[in-house]
Amino acid sequence: MQRGALLDAARTLLSEGGTEALTFPALAERTGLARSSVYEYFRSRAAVVEELCAVDFPVWVAEVEAAMEGAETPEGKVEAYVRRQLALVGDRRHRAVVAISAGELDAGAREKIRAAHGGLIAMIVEALAALGHEQPRLAAMLLQGVVDAAVRRIELGAAENPDEITEAAVAMALRGVGG
Secondary structure: OOHHHHHHHHHHHHHHOOOOHHHHHHHHHOOOOOHHHHHHOOOOOHHHHHHHHHHHHHHHHHHHHHHHHHOOOOOHHHHHHHHHHHHHHHOHHHHHHHHHHOOOHHOOOOOOHHHHHHHHHHHHHHHHHHOOOOOOHHHHHHHHHHHHHHHHHHHOOOOOOOOHHHHHHHHHHHHHHHH
């Protein structure tokens, strides 16, 4: 129960203030626990981040996968892959993940993030192969780069609204730079 409350507080802190906001005193204050009690659950900030990754990334991946399963064509799967990830940008879990990714983390936490992103990339490889890409894994990594750039644009509060950014990312994914 306390562990869940600590993770929820960590999500809030990360989404509101980035990695700098994720401190044990702040976690203690948000949950009403003594600071020493936080250490009973997590040995470090990195341990909090690793657990958030372990808990939140699979949920996020499942949501993207479910959206893709609803599509009937390879193009539809690519579109669902892009749209669902960008729709999740406003979700607190996603904001926490973005904050985590931007921060200075230890090797273990970075590896968990890489593995989760690898899971996302693996989901789209088959659709890209069906579209005729000779190197579908490379195409998947580049497609994820487009998604990641769109996520950053949305997160930064760019001049364009999120719907415009999403439409541009989907167009780039489906038609390339030819528009």
